[in-house]
Amino acid sequence: MVSNWRDVYLGAAATATTLFVFYELKQVFFDPRYAASKPPAPKVNGLPDLIGNTPIVRINSLSKLTGCDIYAKLELTNIGGSSKDRVAYELIRAAEASGKLLPGRGDVIFEGTSGSTGISLTTVGRALGYRVHIVLQDDTSPEKITLLESLGATVEKVKPASIVDPDQFVNLAEKRAIELTSDPSTPAMGLFANQFENDNNWKVHYNHTAPEIFSQMNGKLDAFVAGAGTGGTISGIAKYLRERIPQLGVYLADPQGSGFYNRVNFGVLYDKVEKEGTRRRHQVDTVVEGIGLNRLTHNFLVGEELIDGAVRVSDKQALMMAKFLTVNDGYFWGSASAIAAVGCVKVAQQLGPGKKLLMIATDSGARHLSKFWKMAAKEDSEITLEEILNEK
Numbered sequence: 444m445v446s447n448w449r450d451v452y453l454g455a456a457a458t459a460t461t462l463f464v465f466y467e468l469k470q471v472f473f474d475p476r477y478a479a480s481k482p483p484a485p486k487v488n489g490l491p492d493l494i495g496n497t498p499i500v501r502i503n504s505l506s507k508l509t510g511c512d513i514y515a516k517l518e519l520t521n522i523g524g525s526s527k528d529r530v531a532y533e534l535i536r537a538a539e540a541s542g543k544l545l546p547g548r549g550d551v552i553f554e555g556t557s558g559s560t561g562i563s564l565t566t567v568g569r570a571l572g573y574r575v576h577i578v579l580q581d582d583t584s585p586e587k588i589t590l591l592e593s594l595g596a597t598v599e600k601v602k603p604a605s606i607v608d609p610d611q612f613v614n615l616a617e618k619r620a621i622e623l624t625s626d627p628s629t630p631a632m633g634l635f636a637n638q639f640e641n642d643n644n645w646k647v648h649y650n651h652t653a654p655e656i657f658s659q660m661n662g663k664l665d666a667f668v669a670g671a672g673t674g675g676t677i678s679g680i681a682k683y684l685r686e687r688i689p690q691l692g693v694y695l696a697d698p699q700g701s702g703f704y705n706r707v708n709f710g711v712l713y714d715k716v717e718k719e720g721t722r723r724r725h726q727v728d729t730v731v732e733g734i735g736l737n738r739l740t741h742n743f744l745v746g747e748e749l750i751d752g753a754v755r756v757s758d759k760q761a762l763m764m765a766k767f768l769t770v771n772d773g774y775f776w777g778s779a780s781a782i783a784a785v786g787c788v789k790v791a792q793q794l795g796p797g798k799k800l801l802m803i804a805t806d807s808g809a810r811h812l813s814k815f816w817k818m819a820a821k822e823d824s825e826i827t828l829e830e831i832l833n834e835k
């Protein structure tokens with residue numbers, strides 16, 4: 444009898460041990476992070492190989508609450524931290540191909556930028572043998588300025604000004620490039636990258652970002668939602684996807700203070716902050732950086748006719764959404780991504796449940812700690828999606 448109990452006990456212990464071992468093995472072999480079907484990331488040969496091929500993730504909280512599948516393409520996983528790495532690489536390679544840039548001659552790339560493009564130009568430019576001179580508005584997030592300086596860029600800060608002002612940051616960048624090229628004391632040339640007007644901007648999204656999306660989504664997508672800074676992202680991606688998914692809806696998510704919303708919906712580039720005496724800041728009156736504009740750029744015009752509608756997102760909604768995504772999903776994203784996420788929810792409501800929507804998560808919250816996230820951090824952690832949508 445005694446030995447029987449001992450056998451039962453030993454048998455149970457052996458079974459429990461076997462089950463535990465199986466459970467652990469299952470964790471290792473069937474957990475999607477370790478699945479045998481997923482090959483390890485390859486070893487690569489240099490920084491340019493770390494640009495592109497970014498993952499897409501389902502935003503589970505927003506998907507559950509809207510009844511749609513809302514996805515984000517994580518452009519913030521590019522080596523320089525944003526979607527602008529692709530643009531920087533393409534602009535530099537195109538300039539080399541046309542003889543405007545040559546490594547080793549002391550050439551300098553000049554750009555007027557709200558930060559992300561400058562960081563990408565500096566990251567990629569350094570890897571390819573160039574110095575970079577960035578002109579930006581003096582109210583740009585201090586993190587971005589410090590990052591640029593740490594990367595070795597020359598940073599010139601100027602007061603926000605209208606595009607008609609020769610000292611507006613983009614105009615000044617062009618002027619600096621011309622000054623260097625015409626300096627007889629050096630063979631070095633200056634390249635004005637000109638992301639707003641340069642065709643290589645939208646084309647890199649047409650040729651690379653959009654085909655990745657099409658393949659990752661198995662060609663199944665109902666709506667694409669994006670903000671526009673230069674317009675390169677929305678134009679390039681919309682153009683490629685619409686050619687292959689004719690029924691795809693394309694929507695612009697626009698921050699307060701930007702004129703694009705009225706341009707898309709009513710044909711007039713205008714925002715009420717343009718009214719005499721109401722404007723607080725020269726360019727776009729929002730805490731959001733990177734998207735929104737009050738002038739038409741070539742890169743926006745290339746895809747404008749493909750945009751079906753625009754949704755307006757207030758600063759407060761963006762701040763609340765940024766916090767919502769962090770506390771519900773663990774995503775710590777920048778202001779432009781928060782705007783796009785609110786845009787996705789508004790479009791999902793318009794389209795009804797069961798649809799697949801995609802946005803771009805363009806950069807991380809770490810780039811916005813002392814400005815946007817200083818405010819977003821104070822938002823209530825218990826915030827609901829309904830509260831975000833009811834906010835004006």
Ligand SMILES: Cc1ncc(COP(=O)(O)O)c(C=O)c1O
Nearest residue numbers: 559672673674675676733779805
């Ligand atoms: C963080 C961020 N998101 C989005 C954009 C907008 O992309 P695009 O210029 O292609 O319209 C920018 C542009 O500067 C940006 O910096």
